Amino acid sequence: MPPKASSGSSTSFGPLTKSIRRLYRLIGFSKTYNLWLWLVLGGGLFTFSAARLPNVHFGNLCGSVREGGVDGVAPGECFYYLQPGRYQIGIVLHLACILPAGLLACLQFVPGLRRRAPRFHRISGYAIAVLSTLGSAGSAMIVRRSMGGTLDTQALLGVLTTAFLVSLYFGYVTGMRMQIDEHRTWMLRAWVYSGSILTLRIVLVFAVISISLTGGYYSALPCGKINFIKKSENATLASYPECAAFFSGEKPELHAVVEATVFNRDAVQMAAAINQSFGMSGWVALALHVVCLEFYLRYTSDEGERLRKMYYPRRVALGLEKPLKASTSDGLVNEKAIANGDSTKKLE
Incomplete structure (x- = not known):
């Protein structure tokens, strides 16, 4: 008689299965794909927000002002952020508000937390709405100079901010009206749209490498910004002699044409490559998020129907809907x- 197959493989997966089930019960997800989507997308947003939170302090955001320090943003961006006024206030307001909002938003999508602590869910939702609005106002203050301030970048940030705030507004209104199915839809839209800033960075890497390999791409940078990166008038004039009129004071807003590439290990050229690619990368990322989200909402339409039926009696009892x-x-x-x-x- 042939020997019986060993049951070691099934036994070895026993503790793992039990651990996964405990995680399911703790977090509250009923479907595997929702758990993994939350871990990947929500975890990505949480990690990004937590990692960027130290940049609220200017010593971390613009560390290059001190000896041996490194900026927490793209090369040259601190040229504007270190100037007292609109751009400095805007970047601090944006980071100090939108990063905590991103951290809290990840917790809002945990079903177990919503069921066990509904009051926390409501209070956190109000805080997120206020923080997101203030953070978006800060973004609007810096958009003219952010990542080169090109028209495609300004249009991207304008559309993204508008879509984000409009979705938050409808999410708030439908939540107050106990239309939880619609509340779920609009809040998913708000944070999936905003999450495109993570995908933007992935697309940006490929875009920057692509234009560097292709060659022939150029971007106009202010001589003041170039000098800020170079940290020396002589070094700036050696690479961009056309900036002489800037240093003489004849043309304070003078720009110089810079090759967009990352292969020469030149920070000015890296800044040009990022500025050239940022807007396009953002549009690609936003389009991907919009399309994928709408497919997901259609695929999970039964969840919306379940929520509608679940909260219908409560809406009737509160007088929010006629029987x-x-x-x-x-x-x-x-x-x-x-x-x-x-x-x-x-x-x-």
Whole structure:
């Protein structure tokens, strides 16, 4: 008789299966793909926000001002952020508000936390709405100079900010009206749209490398910004002699044409490559997020229907919706169907 197959493989997966089930129960997800989506997308947003949080302090954001320090932003961006006024206030307001909002938003999508601590979910939601609005205002203050301030970048940030705030507004309104199915849809839209800034950075890497390999791409940078990166008038004039009129004071806003490449290990050329690619990368990332989200919402439409039915009796009890009469062909009302939020079910 042949020996029996060893059961060691199934036994070895026992503790792993139990651990996964405990994680399911703790977090509250009922479907595997939702858990993994939250871990990947929510975890990515949480990690990004937490990693960037130290940049709220100017010593970390613009560390190059001290000996041996490194900036926490793209080369040359601190040329504007270190100038007292609109851009300095804008970047601090943006980071100090939107990063905590991103951290809290990740917790909002944990089903177990929503069920066990509904009050925390509501209070956190109000805080996120306020922080997001202030953070978006800060973004609007710096958009003219951010990542080169090109028209495609300004348009991108304008559309992204508008879509984000509009989605948050409808999410807030539908939440107050107990339309939880719509609340879920709009809040997903808000944070999936904003999450495109992570995908933007991935696309940006490929875009910068691509234009560097192709060659022939150039960007106009202010001589003041070039000098800030070079940290020396002589070094600036050696590479860009056309900036002489800037240093003489004849043309304070003079720009110089810079080759966009990352292969020469020149910070000015790296800044030009990033500025040249940023807007395009953002549009690609936003389009990917919009399309994928709408597919996901259609794929999980049954979840929206479940929420609508679940909260229908509560909406009726609070006077937010008039009771619907579920009538049969005989004119009889199916009260059980109404209680379940289904006004189309016939009485059997």
